Amino acid sequence: MAEKNYSRREFIRRNSMAGAGAILATGLAPAVFGSEIKKSAIPAILGGSAAANIDWPEWPYWNPETDDKLVLDSIRSGVWSRKKLVDEFEKKWAAAIGAKRCLTVVNGTNSLITSLIQLGIGAGDEVIIPPYTFIATPQSVLATGAMPVFVDTDPETFQIDAAKIEAKITSRTRAIMPVHLGGLSADMDKIMEIARKHNLIVIEDACQAHLAEYNHQKLGTIGHAGGFSFQNSKNLPIGEGGAIVSNDEKFVDRCHSYHNLGFPYGTAIGSVNSGSIMYGNKLRLTEYQAAIGLVQLSRLDSQTKTRTENAEYLKAKLKKIPGILPMEAYPGVTRGVYHLFILRYKKDEFKGLSREGFMNALDAEGIPCYSGYTQLNLMPFLKDAFQTKNFVKTYSKKRLNYSKYLEQNQCPQNDILCNEEAVWFNQRLFLTGKKEMDMFYSAVEKTYANAEKLKKAETK
Numbered sequence: 395m396a397e398k399n400y401s402r403r404e405f406i407r408r409n410s411m412a413g414a415g416a417i418l419a420t421g422l423a424p425a426v427f428g429s430e431i432k433k434s435a436i437p438a439i440l441g442g443s444a445a446a447n448i449d450w451p452e453w454p455y456w457n458p459e460t461d462d463k464l465v466l467d468s469i470r471s472g473v474w475s476r477k478k479l480v481d482e483f484e485k486k487w488a489a490a491i492g493a494k495r496c497l498t499v500v501n502g503t504n505s506l507i508t509s510l511i512q513l514g515i516g517a518g519d520e521v522i523i524p525p526y527t528f529i530a531t532p533q534s535v536l537a538t539g540a541m542p543v544f545v546d547t548d549p550e551t552f553q554i555d556a557a558k559i560e561a562k563i564t565s566r567t568r569a570i571m572p573v574h575l576g577g578l579s580a581d582m583d584k585i586m587e588i589a590r591k592h593n594l595i596v597i598e599d600a601c602q603a604h605l606a607e608y609n610h611q612k613l614g615t616i617g618h619a620g621g622f623s624f625q626n627s628k629n630l631p632i633g634e635g636g637a638i639v640s641n642d643e644k645f646v647d648r649c650h651s652y653h654n655l656g657f658p659y660g661t662a663i664g665s666v667n668s669g670s671i672m673y674g675n676k677l678r679l680t681e682y683q684a685a686i687g688l689v690q691l692s693r694l695d696s697q698t699k700t701r702t703e704n705a706e707y708l709k710a711k712l713k714k715i716p717g718i719l720p721m722e723a724y725p726g727v728t729r730g731v732y733h734l735f736i737l738r739y740k741k742d743e744f745k746g747l748s749r750e751g752f753m754n755a756l757d758a759e760g761i762p763c764y765s766g767y768t769q770l771n772l773m774p775f776l777k778d779a780f781q782t783k784n785f786v787k788t789y790s791k792k793r794l795n796y797s798k799y800l801e802q803n804q805c806p807q808n809d810i811l812c813n814e815e816a817v818w819f820n821q822r823l824f825l826t827g828k829k830e831m832d833m834f835y836s837a838v839e840k841t842y843a844n845a846e847k848l849k850k851a852e853t854k
């Protein structure tokens with residue numbers, strides 16, 4: 395492929411330019427930075443009128459007229475424990491992402507824990523993960539008794555920096571758990587290559603990546619197993635819920651048995667013909683949760699198309715504003731689903747206006763935003779895990795030396811994203827249209843044009 399001739403960053407740069415070119419070719423006027431109009435418009439936070447007066451969509455979406463029936467029928471049937479609706483949802487989710495099998499569980503966290511355990515990962519092992527993720531990623535590793543090892547974030551993409559993985563592999567490393575942050579893929583070609591070379595398992599944390607693709611393959615189906623979340627905020631929301639997907643049928647049979655207190659399932663029947671045959675847990679989804687899931691699944695693809703189209707339209711426009719760097723996609727990304735839309739904010743291009751000042755100004759213009767994750771690799775939960783009986787009995791004192799662990803798990807790029815640069819926008823903002831995206835853009839452009847005023851107000 396042509397892109398093979400470029401370095402990765404060069405390719406990203408070229409891609410970005412191609413994206414911007416495409417927008418210009420479709421007839422959109424280029425931005426006029428610091429134009430008199432934008433400069434004379436008083437920032438909303440300083441008493442002017444907001445650039446974006448938008449009733450942003452609520453989330454989760456629910457239409458009583460079309461959606462109530464299936465859920466109410468399931469409740470009124472009195473069949474609440476897993477049965478045919480859960481089976482149906484699992485079949486449909488597996489089909490939607492092209493996996494041989496899907497098993498639902500109570501949440502995304504337990505989809506990861508179950509996958510790790512059933513792939514043989516536990517006490518004494520190391521699992522490589524990114525620090526730019528939800529707390530559930532490291533917590534799931536700790537729950538198995540294994541040790542999370544953090545690899546720094548690629549600031550351009552917000553994904554694990556695959557180029558830094560090999561330096562963290564030791565004789566104890568058993569798995570890599572990339573997170574497809576925000577619904578864009580981690581660098582899966584590189585990660586799978588490293589995994590093959592070092593004989594490691596890959597479990598994809600696809601909790602934010604419903605229907606996202608890499609090289610036209612759905613995320614969650616590239617590694618040995620994929621974990622999904624259907625928590626309230628997710629692109630496919632059930633409230634709580636999760637799923638394991640895999641093409642390894644024996645592994646899913648074992649997961650099924652495990653999620654049902656070790657009762658036999660499929661090939662996981664061993665030689666015992668009655669009672670529980672495996673060490674297990676109880677992680678079953680309910681019928682009414684599956685009913686909600688089926689309703690949400692029926693509109694996921696069309697919502698995803700809208701979200702992706704709007705996010706990419708806005709992304710191409712925002713790139714024209716100095717100091718605004720939206721998250722980039724690796725060359726292999728064929729579908730990003732923007733569970734989060736994240737950008738890097740460079741305050742030097744905004745006359746030194748702090749990230750908080752920028753976010754407050756944007757909020758006042760009608761664009762809700764957040765600063766996102768804090769530094770997971772430095773949080774106290776790790777120290778607490780090191781003091782549990784299981785850890786104390788498993789690991790040597792040297793390995794449980796917390797300050798040494800912190801030192802070995804430094805992630806300086808990630809620190810900058812967490813503490814200084816990242817600005818998040820919720821996926822629901824992108825379930826709108828071009829008009830809303832243009833207002834969104836105007837709000838950022840207006841903030842840029844008035845950065846000096848805003849900085850002065852901030853330092854008063």
Ligand SMILES: Cc1ncc(COP(=O)(O)O)c(C=O)c1O
Pocket residue numbers: 501502503504527528530531573599601602622623624625634635636
């Ligand atoms: C990246 C990531 N991993 C894991 C999880 C855990 O999923 P859940 O909240 O369903 O347990 C989430 C979502 O909350 C997530 O965003």
